[in-house]
Amino acid sequence: MKRTRGLEVGVGLFVVVAFLGLVFLGLKVSGLVPTSGGSTYTVTADFGDIGGLKPNSRVTMSGVTVGRVVNIDLDPKWLDGRVTMEISDTLKDKLSSDSTAAILTSGLLGEQYVGLTTGADTEMIKDGGTIRNTQQAMGLESLIQQFVSGMGGQDDSESGQ
Amino acid sequence: MIAWFGSIGRRTLDVLAAVGRSAFILLRSLFGVPRWSGVRLWITQMHVVGVLSLPIILVSALFIGMVLALQGYMILVDYGADAALGQLVALALLRELGPVVAALLFAGRAGSAITAEIGLMKATEQLSSMEMIGVDPLKRVLSPRLWAGLVSLPLLSIIFAVVAIYGGYIVGVEWLGVFSGSYWGNMQSSVQFGHDVVNGIIKSVVFGLVVTWIAVFQGYDLVPTSEGISRATTRTVVYGSLAVLGLDFVLTALMFGGA
Structure with missing residues (x-):
């Protein structure tokens, strides 16, 4: 009987710790805010x-x-x-x-x-x-495109000279 | 030639028969009528299967988290993206490493013990004696172990992920000097509870069921000799680990594959 009591306490602690871990994963890791x-x-x-x-x-x-x-x-x-x-x-x-x-x-x-x-x-x-x-x-693509087309225009004008 | 075909056919039939027996055992012991005495047995098995697996889970989680942070940092810092370390550590652990490594350790630590125990019960004819006095060994022996495995592996995976994320924090923030705010902040903005955490837990429920199912079946179905026990124990670890890795790919493809 004494031994089963110890077992029960151990299992209970195990389960509680795991659920605390789940709360930690919820609040601290995924940043769930309860009031949001x-x-x-x-x-x-x-x-x-x-x-x-x-x-x-x-x-x-x-x-x-x-x-x-x-x-x-x-x-x-x-x-x-x-x-x-x-x-x-x-x-x-x-x-x-x-x-x-x-x-x-x-x-x-x-x-x-x-x-x-x-x-x-x-x-x-x-x-x-x-x-x-x-x-x-x-x-980023459109920025590069603007930049490249700007450069391209300059190149054309230079080659035309 | 005909003998060769015959041997293929016999093996196929053997495998099919084993699959059928194992499914039968699984259903009979999972959905047997629950009794109050069953709860007591289940708690004992939770202790044996879950609580006693904690030391190996805790130690390996700490080291896996630490080495993940160290390796991730060395690559990320080259791109000036060391602030994303928390994101890397948390996503890798929650989606993959937590459930998978916990399940592999669980197959080695708890699965082999279950197989050996049930196998020895069978070899010493305790199971037949139970049947003789009218106790169903499926309900008395197998069912509490299955339920204990099914419940305790998800709990172990959660603890694994938490400890490993903390291990990553120790190496990344305390040792390598990543800013603590960006470690947690990047983690929080990238991890979605419903997507990453819940899917990780679903994975480990599946793994818990499969690993304990294999362990219980191998123990119940083995050849009752000392050699048979040793082979069944090996098979539990090998099949359990392979099933975990294979199912992990399938589950990942289902959960995260389709965008």
């Missing part, structure tokens, strides 16, 4: 090119994460990429209607995220509203 569920509101923005943006990408303001991308789909009318974002309620009625949303890259090869900058308008974006000023993803 309720207090958000939704804003959409249309981009000409969403680049490598994915659902669950970060939405930041001044570099601070204030929300996440919920959904990305194609706007059937203008054929733009429509990005739906959940933004923390602390920013509710503080984003002016001329705010800018830009798709930025962290580092040279890092993940892409949405950066918000507020404007000067006194009218604020409501829940479900749209950010009109957007800046599409700056692809």
Whole structure:
């Protein structure tokens, strides 16, 4: 009897430690924040090119994460990429209607995220509203293409001389 | 020539019969009517199979996490991307190394012990004696071991991943000087709980079932001699490890392969 009690305590500790480990994996490793569920509101923005943006990408303001991308789909009318974002309620009625949303890259090869900058308008974006000023993803390819075509033009003019 | 075909046919039939017997044993012992006395037996087996496997799991997890961080750092630092070390360590451990290495160690540590124990019971005719007095050895002996393996391997894999991530932290942050904020921060932004952690746990549930199933079947089905026990124990470790590695590829392809 004494021995089974010891066994039970050992197994109980084992199970509890494993569940604590699961909580650790949830909170510290995957960064699940328990309070991130309720207090958000939704804003959409249309981009000409969403680049490598994915659902669950970060939405930041001044570099601070204030929300996440919920959904990305194609706007059937203008054929733009429509990005739906959940933004923390602390920013509710503080984003002016001329705010800018830009798709930025962290580092040279890092993940892409949405950066918000507020404007000067006194009218604020409501829940479900749209950010009109957007800046599409700056692809490395298009940068190189611009650079190369610029060079190409110069070469042509030189060879014509 | 005909004898050759005959031998192929006999072997195929033997394999098929073994598969059928093992499936029968699995179903009978997994879904037998649960009783309260079964819980007590299950706790004993959780101790033998799970708790006693902890030392090897903890030590190997620590060293695997440390060596992963060391190797990853040496390559990442060349690209100036040493901040992504946490991401590398955590994703590798949660998706692959945690479930797989824990299952391989489990097959060696617990699977072989289960096979040897059941095999010795069979060789000393304890199993037949149980049947004689009306106790079903499938429920009394096999079922608690199967359930203990099925439950304890996922728990062991979770502990493995946690300890290994901490081992990576010790080497990466404390020793090599990666910034602690970027170690955890990159990890948190890249690991998705529903995708990486849950799929890793699903993997280890599958591995736990398969490894203990093989161990239990090899023990129950062996030739009851000392040589038979030794061969069955070897087969448990070999088949168990191969099944884990093969299934891991299939599961990874199913979970992470299609974008």
